[in-house]
Amino acid sequence: MSDTGTHTNRKQHEPRNNGAQQLASEATVYIQLEDVNDEIPLFTEREQETVLEGEPIGTKVTQVNAIDKDGTFPNNQVYYYIVDSPRNEGKDFFEINLQSGEIFTKVVFDREKQGAYALEVEARDGAPSARPNSNQQPNS
Secondary structure, eight states: OOOOOOOOOOOOOOOOOOSSSOOOOOOOOOOOOOOOSOOOOEESSOOOOOOOTTOOTTOEEEEOOEEOOOSSTTTTOEEEEEOOOTTOTTTTTEEEOTTTOEEEESSOOOTTTOSOOOOOEEEEESSOOOSTTOTTOOOO
16 A cells, blocks of 8 residues: 655754854943932931020031932032021021031120021032923032
8 A cells, every 4th residue: 555645844944053154142231320410418407506695706506417319429419508588587697618518607696686596508419400390400
């Protein structure tokens, strides 16, 4: 009896590299992320300090401190300012060191004239902000 059925031979072909020419290669790419200025400096504590009446001009009252969580300079550099606003009653009586945050007296105080002052200070970082609607101003 003869076989009249159809036979199909199938072969799978794989491209092979015979060593003459390289068909693929791999590489590891290291990508370093750059810090953008997206963090706001935050004060580390609330302050309430005292200064004696009659102390000379330039007496150190306190030092404020703020931390900016951005990872690189100048994004994480903090500068300190006294807020120039009509509601800031202490702005004419104190000054602040831009880099250290130390606050000093600008006048000799008399307790009988006024017993307390509210002083508003601001911390800003050292680069244009990457935050939306910041107008390229530092974060504060």
